[in-house]
Amino acid sequence: RLVEAIVSIPDTVKFEERIHSYQISIDGPMANAWTPYEFWLNDQFSHCGVNSFQLINDGSSWKIIYLIDTRRREDCQ
Numbered sequence: 001r002l003v004e005a006i007v008s009i010p011d012t013v014k015f016e017e018r019i020h021s022y023q024i025s026i027d028g029p030m031a032n033a034w035t036p037y038e039f040w041l042n043d044q045f046s047h048c049g050v051n052s053f054q055l056i057n058d059g060s061s062w063k064i065i066y067l068i069d070t071r072r073r074e075d076c077q
């Protein structure tokens with residue numbers, strides 16, 4: 001669904017997610033990536049928050065199995 005939502009955005013809409021940093025924790029075949037971000041829409045600040053990616057290594061590569069994020073307009077750094 002996420003990919004479908006992104007590709008359905010008209011070409012006239014400019015969006016940019018700026019990742020500030022990342023923290024990755026790994027335990028065997030499981031990992032978590034924590035990425036604070038700012039989101040800009042048509043060159044205007046929209047919101048900020050954190051993405052949290054859950055990943056699994058299937059023996060040949062890492063795969064994202066879950067993604068959750070927060071969104072806020074205040075207290076953005």
